[in-house]
Amino acid sequence: MSTIIRTQGLTKVYGANGTAVHALRGIDFAVEKGEFVALIGPSGSGKSTLMAILGCLDAPTAGTYELDGHAVHGLSGGELARIRNGKIGFVFQSYNLLPKASILRNVELPMLYAGLGRRERRERALALLEKVGIADKADKLPAALSGGQKQRVAVARALANEPALLLADEPTGALDSRTGAEVLDLFRELHAQGHTLLLVTHDPSIAAQAERRVEIRDGKVVMGGVAEDPTSSAQPGAHPAAHHIGVGR
Amino acid sequence: MTSSGAFRERLLEAWMEIRENLGRASLQALGVLLGVASVLGGFSISDSQRQRAEQLYVRLGGLDKLNVQPRATVRDGQATALQQANLGLRDEDATDGDALRPDAIQGVSSQKNARSRVVSGFADQDRPVTGIGGDFIPANGYAVEAGRGFSASELEAGAPVAILGTEAAATFFPSGSPLGQVLRIGEVPVTVIGTFQERVFRFREDQRNIFRWRNRIIAVPANLVQRRMNGDAYRRVDRITFRIPDLKVMAAFSKQLQDVVTANHRLQDDFRLDDVQARIRRQNSQGDVYDLIFLLSGVLALVGGGIVNVNIQMASLKERVREVGVKMALGASGREIFKGFMTEALLLTALGALAGLVLGVGFSWTITRSLGVPLAMTPASFIWAYVMASLSGFLFALYPAWKASRLSPMEALRYE
Numbered sequence: 001m002s003t004i005i006r007t008q009g010l011t012k013v014y015g016a017n018g019t020a021v022h023a024l025r026g027i028d029f030a031v032e033k034g035e036f037v038a039l040i041g042p043s044g045s046g047k048s049t050l051m052a053i054l055g056c057l058d059a060p061t062a063g064t065y066e067l068d069g070h071a072v073h074g075l076s077g078g079e080l081a082r083i084r085n086g087k088i089g090f091v092f093q094s095y096n097l098l099p100k101a102s103i104l105r106n107v108e109l110p111m112l113y114a115g116l117g118r119r120e121r122r123e124r125a126l127a128l129l130e131k132v133g134i135a136d137k138a139d140k141l142p143a144a145l146s147g148g149q150k151q152r153v154a155v156a157r158a159l160a161n162e163p164a165l166l167l168a169d170e171p172t173g174a175l176d177s178r179t180g181a182e183v184l185d186l187f188r189e190l191h192a193q194g195h196t197l198l199l200v201t202h203d204p205s206i207a208a209q210a211e212r213r214v215e216i217r218d219g220k221v222v223m224g225g226v227a228e229d230p231t232s233s234a235q236p237g238a239h240p241a242a243h244h245i246g247v248g249r
Numbered sequence: 250m251t252s253s254g255a256f257r258e259r260l261l262e263a264w265m266e267i268r269e270n271l272g273r274a275s276l277q278a279l280g281v282l283l284g285v286a287s288v289l290g291g292f293s294i295s296d297s298q299r300q301r302a303e304q305l306y307v308r309l310g311g312l313d314k315l316n317v318q319p320r321a322t323v324r325d326g327q328a329t330a331l332q333q334a335n336l337g338l339r340d341e342d343a344t345d346g347d348a349l350r351p352d353a354i355q356g357v358s359s360q361k362n363a364r365s366r367v368v369s370g371f372a373d374q375d376r377p378v379t380g381i382g383g384d385f386i387p388a389n390g391y392a393v394e395a396g397r398g399f400s401a402s403e404l405e406a407g408a409p410v411a412i413l414g415t416e417a418a419a420t421f422f423p424s425g426s427p428l429g430q431v432l433r434i435g436e437v438p439v440t441v442i443g444t445f446q447e448r449v450f451r452f453r454e455d456q457r458n459i460f461r462w463r464n465r466i467i468a469v470p471a472n473l474v475q476r477r478m479n480g481d482a483y484r485r486v487d488r489i490t491f492r493i494p495d496l497k498v499m500a501a502f503s504k505q506l507q508d509v510v511t512a513n514h515r516l517q518d519d520f521r522l523d524d525v526q527a528r529i530r531r532q533n534s535q536g537d538v539y540d541l542i543f544l545l546s547g548v549l550a551l552v553g554g555g556i557v558n559v560n561i562q563m564a565s566l567k568e569r570v571r572e573v574g575v576k577m578a579l580g581a582s583g584r585e586i587f588k589g590f591m592t593e594a595l596l597l598t599a600l601g602a603l604a605g606l607v608l609g610v611g612f613s614w615t616i617t618r619s620l621g622v623p624l625a626m627t628p629a630s631f632i633w634a635y636v637m638a639s640l641s642g643f644l645f646a647l648y649p650a651w652k653a654s655r656l657s658p659m660e661a662l663r664y665e
Contacts, residue, residue: 058657078583084579084658085581092662096575109576161580
């Protein structure tokens with residue numbers, strides 16, 4: 001079992017000395033390949049900040065972060081963009097589909113940034129839409145879809161470049177309980193297929209669906225930071241640097 | 250994926266964005282459109298005027314002429330003091346000049362004028378008479394319509410023969426053919442052997458014929474004027490014209506000729522050289538000033554449009570922060586975002602510029618038509634207008650695109 005996420009002493013401080021806000025105060029956290037982890041915590045706990053750093057949308061003030069065996073703390077903006085593109089699939093509470101682009105194009109977009117050819121993009125996007133059960137809506141605009149359908153598109157888009165990690169931020173927050181449950185079913189299905197999922201939520205009932213729960217409060221992990229698996233105790237430095245970071249791995 | 254594929258994708262994206270925001274995009278394109286139209290229109294109007302002026306010189310007998318004229322002409326046989334002291338312009342100057350570059354000079358003609366009483370069976374008028382030699386007729390854009398031109402022996406001998414312009418023919422011989430008729434010039438009876446084609450040139454359609462006076466010509470051999478009308482012992486002439494088709498030779502020849510004629514004239518500066526090509530260059534350089542003014546007004550229009558575009562782009566960027574954040578989350582780098590915004594702006598500029606070229610053609614056509622000048626447009630005007638629009642589009646797109654590319658992905662995603 002290889003490690004997808006490993007952080008040590010992850011710290012994030014906003015603002016200058018006098019008015020500094022310590023959002024994260026040394027997070028030690030790990031997710032193994034194939035795990036389904038729920039990150040829970042009340043609002044203001046720092047889970048959004050952690051989510052942004054884990055998603056390579058923001059850089060930590062201090063500490064180390066290894067994603068799929070590669071140190072990503074201290075990388076440049078362009079390098080982080082490549083990591084987000086190839087290693088991470090995002091699912092947001094508000095879907096964040098591009099309203100002017102068709103469903104198909106929305107799913108194609110990460111592959112476009114990865115530099116895939118037109119035909120290959122189209123085939124894979126259609127296959128992914130098929131997988132989430134809305135291939136018939138490929139040519140529609142997002143506005144023509146229901147909330148649950150939009151979130152399925154978002155999941156298809158997140159899977160586009162076969163990411164190492166699926167990051168879902170309150171994915172059911174904007175859905176009614178029935179469609180929310182359908183989306184969670186979809187996540188469990190993906191988990192069963194071997195995908196690594198990190199689900200961020202404040203709702204304990206949703207977190208209960210995950211294999212493992214990590215609770216964060218006041219910028220610290222208070223429960224379940226590392227899986228209780230003896231093989232995961234390897235040190236971060238033990239990973240060979242030759243491991244290739246790239247598209248589709 | 251090839252870079253052309255990536256470019257095509259960006260172009261497609263930009264096109265979708267423009268189509269979705271047609272109102273905003275039209276406003277942005279409008280500034281470019283007006284700028285391009287004004288640059289192109291300005292250039293075309295000045296090109297049209299210039300072309301018309303060149304046509305005039307061609308009709309005057311070509312651009313490849315160097316005229317030599319006395320500074321003060323002899324009128325009615327009365328020489329000025331300067332000419333009395335010197336020899337004046339004379340046939341010798343023509344032969345000496347011809348000897349300088351016989352290889353490059355294609356023709357030499359001289360002109361000797363007189364003013365005299367001209368009498369026919371129908372009219373009796375005081376008229377200028379033009380004594381001509383060499384290839385005067387083609388060199389001045391005349392052509393014989395009826396009858397014939399002067400033979401070499403008639404020119405040499407100063408035979409009493411004449412060719413009339415249309416107005417002169419109509420005045421002195423209002424009925425019947427003038428050919429073979431006799432006209433008395435002063436005391437000399439001359440036979441009409443030909444008539445010239447009518448000369449017409451109007452700068453604008455509604456203006457009068459500026460060649461009207463050329464139809465009044467009464468042409469006789471220069472030697473006839475010299476020998477039997479108002480000649481003198483020095484065989485002075487009123488104009489010598491050299492034809493030099495190779496315009497590169499012209500400037501050098503002009504200097505040599507200046508020296509030779511000055512030497513012939515006892516170092517007196519009593520003549521002037523008139524290089525037709527140089528005259529046109531001077532006139533064209535005046536046209537360049539207008540070009541500059543048109544260019545400047547076009548540039549100002551483009552700058553104005555550019556500033557408006559920056560404002561619109563910055564305002565629209567506020568609406569699109571979220572979109573930029575999503576694209577960044579999906580893996581678009583800042584450079585990718587920058588290129589996307591630039592592509593959109595440049596596509597918009599290109600479309601606006603194309604529309605501007607069309608409008609500019611219409612604009613030029615309308616104005617030149619109202620002036621009555623035929624429309625002339627050069628490829629250079631189109632290229633200039635297009636390049637300037639693209640340049641301004643590029644420069645003014647840089648700032649909004651740079652701003653967008655520098656957004657933090659996390660903050661952009663959370664932007665409401």
